Amino acid sequence: MKFLPLILANLRRKKTRTVLTLGSFAVALFLFGLLATIQTAFNQGVEVAGVDRLVVRNKVSLIMPLPYAYRDRIAQIPGVRLVSFANWFGGYYQDPKNFFPQFAIETDTWHRMYPEFKIPSKEWADFVADREGCIIGRSTAEKYNFKIGDRVPIIASIWGGVWEFNVRGIYEGSRQEDDTTQFWFHWKYLEERRQYGKGTVGWYMVKVDDPDDAPRVARVIDHKFANSPWETSAESERAFAAGFVKQMGNIQLLILSIGGVVFFTLLLVTGNTMAMSVRERTGELAVLKALGFSDGRVLGLILAEACTYALVGGGFGLAAAKLLTLRGDPTGFLPVFYLAPEKMALGLLAAAVVGVASGIIPAVIAMRLKIVEALRRV
Amino acid sequence: MVTVDGSAGAEALIRVRNLDKTYRRGGHDIHVLQGLNLNVGEGEFVAFMGPSGSGKTTLLNLLGGLDLPSAGSVTVSGDEITRLSGRRLAAWRARHVGFIFQMYNLVPVLTAFQNVELPLLLTHLPKAERRRHAETALDLVGLVDRMDHYPRQLSGGQEQRVAIARALVADPTFLLCDEPTGDLDRASADEVLNLLDQLSGNYGKTILMVTHDPRAAERAGVVLHLEKGLLIEGGAAERA
Numbered sequence: 001m002k003f004l005p006l007i008l009a010n011l012r013r014k015k016t017r018t019v020l021t022l023g024s025f026a027v028a029l030f031l032f033g034l035l036a037t038i039q040t041a042f043n044q045g046v047e048v049a050g051v052d053r054l055v056v057r058n059k060v061s062l063i064m065p066l067p068y069a070y071r072d073r074i075a076q077i078p079g080v081r082l083v084s085f086a087n088w089f090g091g092y093y094q095d096p097k098n099f100f101p102q103f104a105i106e107t108d109t110w111h112r113m114y115p116e117f118k119i120p121s122k123e124w125a126d127f128v129a130d131r132e133g134c135i136i137g138r139s140t141a142e143k144y145n146f147k148i149g150d151r152v153p154i155i156a157s158i159w160g161g162v163w164e165f166n167v168r169g170i171y172e173g174s175r176q177e178d179d180t181t182q183f184w185f186h187w188k189y190l191e192e193r194r195q196y197g198k199g200t201v202g203w204y205m206v207k208v209d210d211p212d213d214a215p216r217v218a219r220v221i222d223h224k225f226a227n228s229p230w231e232t233s234a235e236s237e238r239a240f241a242a243g244f245v246k247q248m249g250n251i252q253l254l255i256l257s258i259g260g261v262v263f264f265t266l267l268l269v270t271g272n273t274m275a276m277s278v279r280e281r282t283g284e285l286a287v288l289k290a291l292g293f294s295d296g297r298v299l300g301l302i303l304a305e306a307c308t309y310a311l312v313g314g315g316f317g318l319a320a321a322k323l324l325t326l327r328g329d330p331t332g333f334l335p336v337f338y339l340a341p342e343k344m345a346l347g348l349l350a351a352a353v354v355g356v357a358s359g360i361i362p363a364v365i366a367m368r369l370k371i372v373e374a375l376r377r378v
Numbered sequence: 379m380v381t382v383d384g385s386a387g388a389e390a391l392i393r394v395r396n397l398d399k400t401y402r403r404g405g406h407d408i409h410v411l412q413g414l415n416l417n418v419g420e421g422e423f424v425a426f427m428g429p430s431g432s433g434k435t436t437l438l439n440l441l442g443g444l445d446l447p448s449a450g451s452v453t454v455s456g457d458e459i460t461r462l463s464g465r466r467l468a469a470w471r472a473r474h475v476g477f478i479f480q481m482y483n484l485v486p487v488l489t490a491f492q493n494v495e496l497p498l499l500l501t502h503l504p505k506a507e508r509r510r511h512a513e514t515a516l517d518l519v520g521l522v523d524r525m526d527h528y529p530r531q532l533s534g535g536q537e538q539r540v541a542i543a544r545a546l547v548a549d550p551t552f553l554l555c556d557e558p559t560g561d562l563d564r565a566s567a568d569e570v571l572n573l574l575d576q577l578s579g580n581y582g583k584t585i586l587m588v589t590h591d592p593r594a595a596e597r598a599g600v601v602l603h604l605e606k607g608l609l610i611e612g613g614a615a616e617r618a
Contacts, residue, residue: 002499003499005488005492006488006492006499009485009488012487013487283483284485287477287479287485288485290444290471290477291471291472291477291496291500291544292468292470292472292473292475292497293468293472293500294464294465294469296465297500371439372444375444375483
C-alpha cells in the first residue's frame with residue numbers, strides 16, 4: 001500500500017492517455033458484462049434445471065405433440081413420482097412485438113412440479129377456480145402493468161382468435177435466475193377452445209424419486225412408447241434446456257469469439273500504453289533503481305500500474321453494465337436479464353490478466369534496465 | 379584520511395583496490411580506469427576533478443554500486459560490493475548510499491515531500507515515521523514550507539536541495555554527488571555547496587563529489603585529480 005501514491009502519481013502523468021486507457025477497459029468490460037448477461041439469459045434454462053426432472057417430448061420434434069393418454073402410463077412407471085404437462089400457446093399481447101411465453105398447464109400438478117416458483121396460496125386457489133384465469137410472472141406483469149383482476153386479451157397465433165384471461169396471480173422466482181416472464185393458463189381451457197390437436201399435450205414433465213435413477217427412468221419411458229405412432233424422447237431437464245439453446249446456434253462460441261477479439265484488442269492498446277509509459281521515464285526508473293529499488297520491485301510497480309488501469313477501468317465498465325441490466329431487458333425477449341456477481345468477478349479477473357499481460361514486456365524491460373546507461377539518457 | 383597509493387587503509391570506510399573499468403566501443407577497448415586505488419576515511423569530503431572523459435563519473439558509479447568493474451574491488455564498511463548479487467546490491471545502495479545528480483533527477487509527478495520519502499519506502503518505517511524523517515530532511519535543506527510543491531514549481535537550486543534531502547533522508551553511510559552544482563547559477567550553487575559543507579562539517583557525513591568547478595572543489599577537504607585512469611592527489615583545500 002505504501003507504493004500506491006507512486007503508482008497513482010504515474011497514472012496522473014499523462015491524464016489524457018490515462019483516461020483513454022481506462023476508457024478502453026471500461027468499454028471492453030461493459031461489453032463483457034452485456035455478453036455475460038445475454039449468455040446467462042440463454043443458459044438460464046440450463047442453470048435452473050431441476051436435477052430430478054425429466055422432459056418427455058415427441059421423438060420427431062418438440063413441435064409435434066404427444067397423446068394426453070400417456071400421462072397415466074408414464075405415472076405407472078416405477079421411480080416416477082409426479083407427471084405434469086404443458087402446451088406452447090404462442091400468442092402475443094396487442095402487438096406481435098409484445099411477446100412473452102404462454103403455457104397451457106395442468107393445474108393439478110404444476111405447482112408441485114415447479115416449487116421454485118412462488119405464488120400466494122389464495123392467488124393459486126383463485127386461479128384454479130377460474131377456467132379463464134391466468135398466472136403471470138413478475139417481470140411480465142411489471143412490464144405490461146398487469147394487475148390481479150385485469151382481463152388480458154392474448155392474440156393466438158397458432159390457435160387463432162383473441163383469447164381473454166383473468167389475471168388471478170403473480171408468481172415470483174425463488175432465485176434471481178428464475179424466469180419470471182411466463183404466462184400460465186389452464187390446459188383444459190385450451191383443450192375446450194382449440195379446433196384441432198385435441199387430446200394431445202406439448203410435452204410431459206416427469207419428477208423422479210431419485211435423481212440418480214433419472215437416466216433409467218428416461219430409458220424406460222422411451223422403451224415403453226417405442227414403435228408407436230408417438231415415440232418419445234425423454235431426457236433430463238438440463239439436457240433438454242441445453243438442446244433448446246443449441247437450436248439457436250452456438251451462442252457460447254459466438255460470445256467467446258466476440259469477447260476474445262475485444263480482449264485481444266485491449267491487450268494491444270494497453271500494451272502500447274505501458275510501453276510508451278516506460279519508455280518516457282527510463283531515467284526516472286534508473287533513479288529509482290539507484291535509490292535502491294530492486295529489479296523485482298520495479299517490475300512489480302509497472303505491473304501494478306497496468307493492473308490499476310485494468311481494475312479501475314474494468315470496474316467502471318462492469319458497474320455501467322450492472323446499472324443497465326438493473327433497468328431490465330431492453331429487447332423483451334430474454335427470460336432473465338441480470339449480471340451475476342460471479343460474472344462480474346470473472347470480468348475483473350479477465351481484466352487483471354489482460355493488465356498483467358499488457359504490462360509484462362515493458363515491466364521486464366524496466367527490470368533489466370542498466371542504471372548507468374539509463375541515467376545517461378536523462 | 380584519504381590515500382591513493384594502495385596502502386592498507388585498514389581503518390578506511392571505502393577501500394578501492396586495483397580497479398579497472400574497460401568499455402568496448404566500436405570494436406575497441408577503452409580503458410577508463412586502470413588499477414585505481416583509493417582509501418577514504420569516515421567523514422571525509424573528497425572532490426574528484428579531471429577533464430571530460432577521464433572517468434570521474436565512472437568511478438562514482440562503481441563506488442555507488444551502480445556499475446560493476448572489469449577488475450578490482452570496492453569495499454565499503456567491510457562489504458565488498460563488487461561481489462554482491464543484483465538484489466543485495468540494490469538493498470546495499472538503499473542502506474548505504476545517497477545519490478545527488480547534476481540534473482537533480484526528481485520524479486516530476488511526485489511532490490517534494492514524496493520525492494524525499496522515496497528511499498524510506500524501502501524501509502520498514504511506519505507512515506508517521508517516514509513523514510517525520512522526510513520533514514526533518516526537508517527542514518535541514520530549508521524547504522519544509524515547499525514540501526507540497528512539485529519539482530516544476532521549484533527553482534533549480536531548490537530542486538537540488540530537495541535531491542539532497544532525498545539523499546540524506548535514510549541516513550546513508552556516504553553521499554555521492556555527481557556535478558551537484560553543474561546546472562545551477564552561482565547563488566544556487568553556493569547554497570548547495572554550503573549545505574554539503576554543513577553536512578560534512580556539522581554532521582560528519584562522508585561525501586564524494588565529482589566536479590568541474592574549482593570553487594566547488596575548494597569546499598572539499600581533499601581534491602583528487604583523475605588522469606589516464608589513475609588518481610593523483612591534488613592537495614588538501616582549505617575549508618571555507
